[in-house]
Amino acid sequence: MEKKHLIYNPEMECIDREKLKAIQGQRLRETVKLTYENVPLFRKRMDEKGVKPEDIKSVDDIVLLPFTEKTDLRDEFPFGLLAAPKSEIVRIQGSSGTTGKPIVSGYTENDVEVWTEMVARSLAGAGCGKDDIVQVCYGYGLFTGGLGAHQGATRLGAMVIPMSSGNTQRQIMMMKELGSTILCCTPSYATYLGETIRDMGLDPKKDLKLKAGVFGAEPWTEEMRKRIEELLDIDACDIYGLTEIAGPGVAFECLEKKGMHVNEDHVIPEIIDPVTEKQLPYETPGELVFTTITKTGMPMIRYRTHDICTLYVDKCECGRTLVRMGRITGRTDDMIVIRGVNVFPSQIESVLVKTNGVAPHYVLVVDRVNSTDTLEVKVELTEDMFSDTVAHIEEVKNYIAGEIKSVVGVQAKISLVPPKSLPRSEGKAKRVIDNRKL
Amino acid sequence: MFVKQISIYLENVKGSLREITQLLGDNNIDLKALSIADTMSFGIVRCIVAEEQIEKTMEILREHGNIAKVNNVICVCIPDKPSGLSKVLTLIEDAGISIEYTYSFYKNTGDNAVLIIRPSEKRRTVAVLSENGIQMLNQAEIDKI
Numbered sequence: 001m002e003k004k005h006l007i008y009n010p011e012m013e014c015i016d017r018e019k020l021k022a023i024q025g026q027r028l029r030e031t032v033k034l035t036y037e038n039v040p041l042f043r044k045r046m047d048e049k050g051v052k053p054e055d056i057k058s059v060d061d062i063v064l065l066p067f068t069e070k071t072d073l074r075d076e077f078p079f080g081l082l083a084a085p086k087s088e089i090v091r092i093q094g095s096s097g098t099t100g101k102p103i104v105s106g107y108t109e110n111d112v113e114v115w116t117e118m119v120a121r122s123l124a125g126a127g128c129g130k131d132d133i134v135q136v137c138y139g140y141g142l143f144t145g146g147l148g149a150h151q152g153a154t155r156l157g158a159m160v161i162p163m164s165s166g167n168t169q170r171q172i173m174m175m176k177e178l179g180s181t182i183l184c185c186t187p188s189y190a191t192y193l194g195e196t197i198r199d200m201g202l203d204p205k206k207d208l209k210l211k212a213g214v215f216g217a218e219p220w221t222e223e224m225r226k227r228i229e230e231l232l233d234i235d236a237c238d239i240y241g242l243t244e245i246a247g248p249g250v251a252f253e254c255l256e257k258k259g260m261h262v263n264e265d266h267v268i269p270e271i272i273d274p275v276t277e278k279q280l281p282y283e284t285p286g287e288l289v290f291t292t293i294t295k296t297g298m299p300m301i302r303y304r305t306h307d308i309c310t311l312y313v314d315k316c317e318c319g320r321t322l323v324r325m326g327r328i329t330g331r332t333d334d335m336i337v338i339r340g341v342n343v344f345p346s347q348i349e350s351v352l353v354k355t356n357g358v359a360p361h362y363v364l365v366v367d368r369v370n371s372t373d374t375l376e377v378k379v380e381l382t383e384d385m386f387s388d389t390v391a392h393i394e395e396v397k398n399y400i401a402g403e404i405k406s407v408v409g410v411q412a413k414i415s416l417v418p419p420k421s422l423p424r425s426e427g428k429a430k431r432v433i434d435n436r437k438l
Numbered sequence: 439m440f441v442k443q444i445s446i447y448l449e450n451v452k453g454s455l456r457e458i459t460q461l462l463g464d465n466n467i468d469l470k471a472l473s474i475a476d477t478m479s480f481g482i483v484r485c486i487v488a489e490e491q492i493e494k495t496m497e498i499l500r501e502h503g504n505i506a507k508v509n510n511v512i513c514v515c516i517p518d519k520p521s522g523l524s525k526v527l528t529l530i531e532d533a534g535i536s537i538e539y540t541y542s543f544y545k546n547t548g549d550n551a552v553l554i555i556r557p558s559e560k561r562r563t564v565a566v567l568s569e570n571g572i573q574m575l576n577q578a579e580i581d582k583i
Contacts, residue, residue, distance in 0.1 A: 378552055386505045387555065388484060389447035389538050390475045416480060418449060418503055 005318040008156070009117065009126040011130045013320045017313075020321070024268055025058040027293035032056050034063065038083040041076060042066070042301060062291060063279050067302045073103045073244060084108050084297050093243050093308060094142035104142070105243050112151070114248040118263045124210040125261070125318075125425030126237040128182045130157035132211075136181035138217065139165040144247030146215050149184040152249060158182070165189070170197050175411060176207055183213040184349045187220035187236070191360060192424045194205040194231025204233040212255075213364025216248050219307075219328040219346055223353030224360055225257070237346045240325065242301055245290050250324050266294045268324060270302070271311055274332045285310045287332055288325065302400060304414045306332040308344075324327060336432060338365055338373045338410050345431045348377060348412075351403045357384025360399070361422045368436040374413065377404065383418040397413030439508035439564045441577050442492055445553065446476070447505040448481035449546070458483060458504070465498050466527065467491055470552060470583055473541030488581045512563055513580055515550040515573040522551065526572055533566045535559050545583055547575075552583065 007013050018406035033053045035042045045066035046052070055064055072081065079086060089106040107115070110186075128134060134153040146164055153160045163171055165185070171193060174180070183190065190213055197204060204210060211233055216239035240260050241248035242344060250267055262269045270279050271286040280286045290306045302412045312328040330344030337343070345364060348349025355362045358379060365376040377400070385396050397414040404412045423430065447452050447525040455474065464471065469548050492508060499506040516522040530537060536558045543552035552575065557563040567574060575583075 270554055381505050383505055383507060386445070386507055387442065388482065388507065388509050388511075389481060390477055393482075394477075394482070399463070416447075418447070419504060419505060 004127070006124040006129055007319065013261070015321055015322055020264060022185070023265060024293060027265075028059055028062060028268065028291065029053070029056055029195055031291070031293050031299050034058045034083050034296065035119065035301055037083055039299075041072060041080065042068075050324075052276075052278040053400070059268060062302070063271065065291070065302050065327045066298055067277070067289070067304050069304055070103065070130055070306075072245070077102070078104050079210070080125065080252075081104065081298050082106050085300050086254045086275050091296055092142070092208070092239070093144045093147070093247060095243055102142075103243065106294075106297045107164065111246070111297045114157050114266055114294050115148065115249060116151040118241075118249030118266060118332060119148050120155040121152075121237050121261075121263060122249045123149070123152050123156055123182065123184075123214060125252045125254040126182065126214045127157055127255060127366075128153065128156055128212065128214075131178055132181045133161065134158045134182040134184060135161045135163055135175055135181070137143070137165055137171055137185040137193075138248075142211070142401040144243050145186075146183075148241070148249060153182070153184075155186075165377040167169075168193060172197055172200065172202070175210070176202070181209050183210055183215075183232070183234070183305065185213070185215060186217045187215040187224055188424065190215050190216060190228045190236070191224065191231065194228060195359075202404075205233070208232075210234045212237060214252070216240055219330075221346055221350045221353060223350055227353060228359060238327070240303060240328070241289075244300055245292055246295070248395055250386060251288065254316065254318040257328050258316060259312055259422050261316065261320050261322040261324055262311075262320050267292050269311060269325065271309070272304075272308075274308075282313045282323070285326075287328065288328075289320040306407045308332060336434065337362070338366060338375050341409050343375070343408050345412060347405060347408050349361060349431075351400065351407050352377075352379060355400055355403065357396075358383050359419070361424070362431065363422055364432045366432065366436055373436065375410055376415055378415045378417050378422060380419050380422055382419060383415070439574050440560065441486065441513045441554075441575065442489065442508050443488065443556075443566055444485050444492065444495055444499075445507050445509065446483040446485075446499060448483050449520065450480050450499045451480070455481070455483065455506055458499075459482065460561075461498060465494070467495050467498070468547075470580065471543040471552075475539065475553075484539075484554075486543070486580065489577050490581070491515075501519050502530065510560060512555045512557065512567075513575040514553045514555055515547065515575060516553050516568065518546055518549055518551045523553070526553075526567070529566055529570050529572070530555075530557060532539055533561055534548060535566070541551060542583070544583060547583060 033358040034055045080108045091107040095103040122306045134151045140146030225236045237253040241250040251262040268291045270289040274287040288307045292300045307328045312324045363378045475482040538556040
């Protein structure tokens with residue numbers, strides 16, 4: 001079936017890549033100059049490297065620039081990295097709740113505008129337009145999810161229902177009564193909503209009007225997409241972003257669902273080797289690094305996301321020429337090392353969702369017994385997995401353990417726990433409990 | 439010639455069997471027979487209730503977050519004397535059928551013990567036992583025990 005693609009800003013989203021490079025070069029030069037002149041930390045790092053703003057002539061010279069780390073935002077908290085006077089800042093947004101000192105970012109009016117445009121493009125990518133009713137169940141507040149989706153949908157002229165997170169029964173009631181067509185939330189909450197809707201005996205085909213969802217703020221898998229699409233009878237599109245760069249909308253999926261288009265006229269994505277810090281070519285997996293080129297409040301130069309993914313530059317069926325980033329397959333920092341093997345929770349998730357009758361809710365418990373790392377995978381038991389014989393249940397457990405062993409390379413103990421006993425997170429799902437005293 | 443059995447997943451946690459039996463007791467569910475399979479990490483409670491209570495039992499269990507399933511088993515009358523069981527098992531074994539598990543009712547009927555059998559092949563087991571004149575009980579007869 002031919003898909004109908006909505007493109008919010010075709011001039012930029014479908015731009016000739018040579019033209020794009022010229023625009024990026026120009027904007028990068030301006031950003032570097034602005035940051036060098038106004039942010040002491042950046043100026044110090046440039047000087048240490050012996051790089052002057054004038055050395056940056058084209059976008060290819062980006063590799064000369066120093067990296068920015070999340071710790072820089074903590075150390076310079078709250079206003080140390082601002083490139084604009086405080087009086088020009090019209091908004092503060094912050095990280096979604098990590099421990100310790102928070103991370104905040106300051107937005108000028110221009111930055112809010114840039115971010116809004118990026119989210120508008122993202123929602124349009126999922127088919128959202130003026131006639132749509134957008135239910136936003138991301139939290140509103142410092143977290144960029146709620147306000148970001150809100151602003152983008154408003155820009156498109158859609159009707160916004162600012163539900164914020166939580167209160168699932170009320171979410172479903174409003175969804176049904178108001179006829180929401182677009183859902184914005186985390187993928188784990190979308191799954192939970194779908195399960196609850198089914199448990200209530202509702203049929204999304206008949207009782208709801210949802211057509212698409214824009215899901216982000218945590219990594220998810222292709223299998224999880226299939227499950228959400230079945231549960232809610234919608235197209236499920238991925239959206240990516242981070243407060244440090246702008247918020248959701250840095251990259252987004254169109255209905256082709258073949259990776260997320262990076263809004264390259266506003267941010268330059270790079271993939272680097274996390275160890276050597278060398279830039280890697282397209283189609284090679286590595287750590288994602290972003291440089292903002294239109295932000296004026298708190299520009300970010302070569303910000304290391306620690307997210308692992310791959311960039312693809314071939315043209316998308318939707319007509320956009322913007323580079324696409326593949327799914328985040330892990331994080332360089334929350335990757336767990338078990339018996340010397342790098343394990344990403346997303347790998348285990350992909351095994352679970354492929355197994356018939358297994359719900360995609362899981363918790364990984366890592367421990368160290370007699371100097372050996374152990375991995376326990378807690379999975380919720382479903383009626384499909386259950387039978388009256390012990391042998392059948394043991395078979396299911398052995399099958400899951402075997403699949404994990406072949407995909408991840410680590411022997412895991414599978415524990416079946418009662419349905420709905422694992423925590424459902426309405427923000428980022430906590431999937432790893434590491435009890436090792438490392 | 440099958441009777442319905444309810445199987446319930448049991449976590450290997452102190453008090454979990456008491457909780458299930460209490461839940462069923464509070465709802466006036468009468469357990470006619472019960473057995474537990476126990477492993478290192480979990481258990482399965484298998485039980486028989488009157489047919490009219492099966493639906494209600496399943497609803498109560500699910501409402502309280504339990505995983506449960508209904509499946510068919512065979513109910514055999516066995517003379518309540520030495521070798522009564524082994525004769526029946528020999529018939530099944532000779533037919534090349536294996537038994538997953540077996541357990542008995544609390545009450546007897548007349549001179550017979552009443553036994554639940556879960557064989558690997560249910561239909562063929564029924565055929566073998568009827569050919570050899572072994573009495574089996576259907577759901578209606580079970581309900582009267």
